[in-house]
Amino acid sequence: MSNIPKTPEPPYYAVIFTSSRTTGDNGYAEMAARMDELASEQEGYLGIESAREDLGITVSYWKDLESIQKWHENGEHRLAQMKGYEIWYQSFTVRICRVEKEYGFER
């Protein structure tokens, strides 16, 4: 992702997904691109941003907790989650947050 997501006035929600990968691609890059696309089609989706160096950080933004729950339970996303546990991740942490304040700068 190369643009900072434009999100509405708070409150809205964020899912911070921080991960450490296992070695080798094993289909990960293709799945990650597909999950970005699929997430963007879900109700309540507001945007996504990702970067990876030693750690990967993906933050997705959502209208409410119900949207996050539905995305979590999406069938194709569930399959990706299972492969995450089985193959792709050494470790990860998911943090579900209520965004209370936002400000920014543009040159």
Add this chain to the structure above:
Amino acid sequence: MSNIPKTPEPPYYAVIFTSSRTTGDNGYAEMAARMDELASEQEGYLGIESAREDLGITVSYWKDLESIQKWHENGEHRLAQMKGYEIWYQSFTVRICRVEKEYGFER
């Protein structure tokens, strides 16, 4: 940062700092390392994680909003913020969040 921060039971707070850099280092890497170190010495600090590709994402975790406010007003951090506006960032967004739920996985 190469480890996912270990944070306490929610609720606690997160500051999601998403940025796009200008070209050239211009002292940025040294400042970023110093700010990671300085943040870790502040009251209420719980951890930090960063990654940069096209976008940079740094998430710092804090005990409460008061800790975030104090860190924001820290003198050395203020100087870094000024150079951020003047030199280092093309654009950035800061999102202040209340972490409501956390779960994870470790292989």
